[in-house]
Amino acid sequence: MTEPTQRPVVVYGVSGYTGRLICEYLRELHVPFIAAGRDGKKVQAVVDKIPGMENAQFDVAEVSHDVESLTRLFEGAQVVCNTVGPFIKYGPEVVEAALAAGCHYTDTTGEQDWLIAAQSRFGKAYADANLLLSPCIAQMYTTSEIAANIALETPGLDTLDVLVLWKGFPTYASTQTIFTILKADWFHLVNNEYVAWDHRAARECVVPGQHGTALTVPWGGMAHPVWFKNDPRVATVTATGGVLDRAVMDGVVATTGMFEEQIRPLEPAAQEAALSDIAAGLQSDMPPRENPRVNTSIDSVYASGPLGRAHVAIHGNSNYKQTGLLQAFAAYSLLQQPPRRVGFASACQAFGHRELLGVLRQFGLVLKPVVTVHD
Numbered sequence: 560m561t562e563p564t565q566r567p568v569v570v571y572g573v574s575g576y577t578g579r580l581i582c583e584y585l586r587e588l589h590v591p592f593i594a595a596g597r598d599g600k601k602v603q604a605v606v607d608k609i610p611g612m613e614n615a616q617f618d619v620a621e622v623s624h625d626v627e628s629l630t631r632l633f634e635g636a637q638v639v640c641n642t643v644g645p646f647i648k649y650g651p652e653v654v655e656a657a658l659a660a661g662c663h664y665t666d667t668t669g670e671q672d673w674l675i676a677a678q679s680r681f682g683k684a685y686a687d688a689n690l691l692l693s694p695c696i697a698q699m700y701t702t703s704e705i706a707a708n709i710a711l712e713t714p715g716l717d718t719l720d721v722l723v724l725w726k727g728f729p730t731y732a733s734t735q736t737i738f739t740i741l742k743a744d745w746f747h748l749v750n751n752e753y754v755a756w757d758h759r760a761a762r763e764c765v766v767p768g769q770h771g772t773a774l775t776v777p778w779g780g781m782a783h784p785v786w787f788k789n790d791p792r793v794a795t796v797t798a799t800g801g802v803l804d805r806a807v808m809d810g811v812v813a814t815t816g817m818f819e820e821q822i823r824p825l826e827p828a829a830q831e832a833a834l835s836d837i838a839a840g841l842q843s844d845m846p847p848r849e850n851p852r853v854n855t856s857i858d859s860v861y862a863s864g865p866l867g868r869a870h871v872a873i874h875g876n877s878n879y880k881q882t883g884l885l886q887a888f889a890a891y892s893l894l895q896q897p898p899r900r901v902g903f904a905s906a907c908q909a910f911g912h913r914e915l916l917g918v919l920r921q922f923g924l925v926l927k928p929v930v931t932v933h934d
């Protein structure tokens with residue numbers, strides 16, 4: 560293991576499933592980086608197995624999960640890509656350290672409560688420092704955000720109905736995250752105001768491109784209500800999603816019901832312990848590397864207004880790879896030019912939806928969007 564030297568990008572959580580994918584794509588974009596994690600040997604063992612790493616410019620760093628140590632690691636860098644989730648639990652130290660070190664911050668969260676917390680707690684400080692604070696640069700939910708923005712290229716549409724589906728196996732931290740978020744309030748957007756979901760809400764959705772339907776849930780509220788809350792084009796956002804495996808979704812609905820009845824009445828610490836136990840029992844192994852023939856994704860958005868409608872469906876594959884690429888591209892872009900918006904901003908607000916679509920297409924991860932417009 561080498562001592563960290565100055566590299567412009569720090570990827571934190573590289574021993575995990577998503578962190579290593581970000582490193583792969585940074586290599587392909589020729590961006591030098593530091594691969595960091597709480598266990599340096601584990602990080603080294605992981606990067607040693609990434610194909611082609613012998614030609615990448617990187618260092619491995621071990622770091623403790625506290626603001627001081629993280630700040631020391633980030634000093635001299637320009638961008639931090641954080642994959643250590645659940646982010647509502649582990650994110651604040653990393654955001655604080657990135658700000659202290661003068662770095663842009665991105666992460667892979669899908670947690671609406673973390674977006675809202677990060678925005679209110681750190682958004683202004685990042686804007687004042689001319690830095691980007693962009694939680695949730697990830698397949699869930701950047702790909703559907705791209706679809707929404709393509710739909711909104713037709714003016715006069717004010718309502719978004721978002722569907723996010725994928726085929727695959729959540730990783731350990733993803734599973735922890737899915738259960739951690741049960742404790743939070745979840746919101747959709749009605750006329751620019753947050754409205755709480757009933758946690759037991761579920762909807763049967765028509766899936767573009769197939770005859771079968773899919774059972775979906777609010778999945779913590781998703782990111783779109785937060786991103787579009789202050790977008791003058793949009794007033795109302797409903798977003799649901801899940802995996803394209805009905806048995807898994809039946810389990811999610813049943814577990815949510817069980818949480819409401821048996822775990823919500825407990826004290827916060829007991830709630831957390833009960834949820835971690837359930838999550839650990841469900842998934843503890845690293846899922847296999849994604850296979851584009853198996854791990855498909857569908858991001859679909861209906862946008863509507865009084866006098867117009869648009870539908871955009873983006874069929875893709877390998878949603879963790881999409882996340883790795885989106886993160887790596889965000890870092891690559893930030894090294895070359897300032898983001899379009901500083902402070903709290905989504906991937907599309909910071910980098911442009913057409914640009915992000917182009918990158919996903921360039922690497923073979925999504926098809927050309929299927930667009931239908933009636934106006």
Ligand SMILES: NC(=O)c1ccc[n+]([C@@H]2O[C@H](COP(=O)([O-])OP(=O)(O)OC[C@H]3O[C@@H](n4cnc5c(N)ncnc54)[C@H](OP(=O)(O)O)[C@@H]3O)[C@@H](O)[C@H]2O)c1
Nearest residue numbers: 572574575576577624643644669697698699730731732733
């Ligand atoms: N929105 C999306 O589309 C999307 C896509 C991908 C990932 N994600 C999210 O991103 C996060 C990471 O996912 P993943 O697939 O990479 O999960 P993972 O394979 O379980 O990796 C988690 C990483 O976090 C590290 N970690 C865990 N607890 C830590 C702690 N207390 N201090 C320091 N490091 C800690 C782990 O280190 P060790 O190896 O040392 O345990 C590992 O590097 C999850 O929250 C997931 O939901 C979201």
